[in-house]
Amino acid sequence: MSFATNMRRCVVAVLAAGAVLAASVPSASADVSQPDWCPVVEGRRVECGTLTVPLVRADPSQGSTRIAYALVRRTGTGRPAAGTVVPVPGGPGEPAIGQVDLFAQQTAALRADHDLLLIDPRGVGRSETIECGLPDDLYLLSRERYVAEIGKCGRALGARARGYTSAESADDIDAVRARLGVDRVDLYGVSYGTYLSTVYAHRHPDRVRRIVLSGAYPLASDPLGRSSARAVPDILGRLCARSGTCRGGEAVADLRTLAARLRKDPIRFTARFAGRSRTVAMDERMLALLHYYVAGSGGTPAAWSELPAAVGEAARGKPAALVAMTRQTVEMTGTLPPEARSSRAQSVAVLCNDYPVVWDRRSAVPARRASFQRALRRADGTFGPFSTRGWTAAVADSADACLRWPRETPRAPRYGAAPDLPVLVLSGDLDTNTTLDQGRRAAAQFPDATFVKVPNAGHVPTGEKSGCAARLAADFIRTGELRGTACLSRIPALPVRPVR
Template identity: 45%
Template sequence: MRHHPRAADPRTPRIRQHGRRLRGDPAPRRGPHQGDGGRQPRRPGRLGPGVRAAVRHHLQRPAHRPRPAPRGTRGIGRSGSVQCGITFPLPATRDGFVRLAAACGQNLGTRARAYTSAETADDFDAVRQKLGIDRLDLLGQSYGTYLMTVYAQRHPAHVRSVVLSSAYPLAFDMWARPNARAARRTVHLMCERAKSCNGDKVLTDISHLSTRLRTHPIPYDGRKLDDTALASIIYNTASQAPTAVGDIPAMVRTALKGDTTLLVKAARDQSPMSGSSALAQRDEPFNPGQAVSVMCNDYPTLWNRQAPVNTRLRQFAAKRAALKDRTFWPFGKTAWTSAMNDRGNACIRWPDRTGPKQPSTGFPDVPVLVVSGELDTNTPTEEGRQAARQFPHSTVIEVPNTGHVAEDHDPTGCTSGIETAFIRTRQAPATTCLTKLPAPPVHLATRPSGGDSRYADKE
């Protein structure tokens, strides 16, 4: 299928998008993801699990109607995979990642404008038109919430309802201040419910370890674990609640006592850069070039995009210098604002100084459900509420004791059931089943097994 001719930007080159048509019974049910629909990718560059189409039309489909099953959004897999020089493993430092993103933009040239959320949304609408469907029920997770919001803004007349799981707004905070607040809240809630740790003490331990790693980073596997890498590890680990967040107290405390085994293991599992949270390996089909293109085309900037790079660097440095460190406690402002590969200065060297034109209309006045994991530091409830306020009528549900994409961490199936019920009825369903979700277990520190004395607590 070729890209919809009514492109987001008339200067954008056309690309070929691969898809297939299936006949027969609907796809097997996966929670709310039934019929003509599917999940949206969790971040740019990723083909989310269970993706069958960009959109869904109610929950039932006539048996004779073909079910669309694109193999991926543009720029991923057989839909014109983006090749711009980014390969794994990614650079070990933040500066290396920023420069690699810039090189990707240089290699793509004007082709980079083909990989935006608006272009992908128009691809989806081309599928809708081809199938003759009038109005759609949209469902997105993580980056898919951004993408579905763009679709709803560009094609409001063709939206019947929207479900956004782990949502963030179009104009989100590139300094990641809501995420810092969420990290502190997650630690407090975890300890409060487990009754086996003290949130203030854990956060103070993190602060002490962050300060230590800033001047004495831990070398491992040709990389280094500094305060930025620690911020990335805490950020990612907390978002995995309830499965991994309970490891934080022991990991931090044993490192302060001189045993860095747990901390280095977490670093090896996540492969954070000393300055970025980009991962070295992926458990799903992922195209880093497509991800970088979307980030650098679509996301807000902390500098004047039209300015030369040297001017942008000065603008960014001045703005960061004006930030207060306590906003990002238990981390420093430099560490926290460098810990995520889609925030801070990731795109500061992106070569396209004008960017694609992405006109849009207003948001549709349709029922919208936003679902946020209570312990999520990636897309916290604060950002979910901001995303909800973009629409005239929305409901926000916070799922207790879960992290990023709550339905993936809900063993009871309650969250998926709530989403399914909303899509069926377009009304906020009962949420009493959420009270049954268990609190995450906390793993207490064990006696250090030895380690580098440089990292031992001197108290």
């Protein structure tokens, strides 16, 4: 469950992907009737527009908001479209229109006869970005201050916060679909987009033809992130077995040793953040963060090539490589482009309105805190190599993140059985963010779902470099079946640096 422009877009893409979202660039040859933000896709006509919808559909007095979309037409315009693919971006907080090049590339096999409909979620990108005063260094704050800042964000948004839910965003997608006269869509959800796609399928089942979920997690996910913590030893075992340059059991033991040491004696170093020097503590929380969000990110998760050796060396008293990784993460977090920083308000609003919590949302902060502490005690010892608090303090989008979120926001809706639609779920077997276990549970929500484990891939496996997973996804959208999976066995193993 990735939430971009918060920890996942601020930190996750840093080492593994190293790329900035593609910008929508207007062209001098663009149709003058188009808005100036309308993207240009070589060889394809793009039609852009906006649609005004209620901010809270159940309460029209809250006013309205504007939803932006870009419809990228198929190249074979002489025939009717075989389908309309709707990429549902991650985050929450990522735009779709700003990633047009990425989504066009991943659906290139469909470009001749499928249209591509990109919709910026409300509060993000061209769909009226919102702000709530979150500080630039939010993800470097202590856990207590982090929780406090999210609470302040909720109070700053006030009644408007009720409008930023997955249910409202799903209804926005359907409103654009109806405006354009599209009968049914093919949903292509990535990361948080797998959650939103599932919500859309529940709310508008008759308007969905097929669904692809890449880097998926179920609606009823664990607020404490235990699946991700338990996945770390398994992934270290796979990395070492495939590379031959390390031993899985030894790598796990090194991680356990280092986590215990950093719990008591953090390593302090300086890093440049937003042009200023600041002291950073490499503690167990930071170590967990590297393994939760950074290591497995990107379809081809390059950070796994370095992290086991860096941990092993630090466990032996040589922390230079691990400090360098952490410093790079911190410094790149401080240089995020404005569009990445500006969507954090929508991110925290969605996660605090929608994601499962271990307390009654109607209760006051002291009662919430007591419920959270009881949940931690019950969960003790179930976080793999990490301590209970060391891991949960790194969980950016759940655990106690929303402890101080206002009580006046809407209750998260409960959904029954999912509709009987063709669904393909792809999970990378090196992903600690949305794990194999979470992917299987996401698939189990649907009566007609196919689950595929993508070897040597991380979060959002349709982004892995060989292109195999993206081809499988495109073929499924075209045919409704999974065929030609032999390419999975040819995805190369990651090289893993040995401990020096």
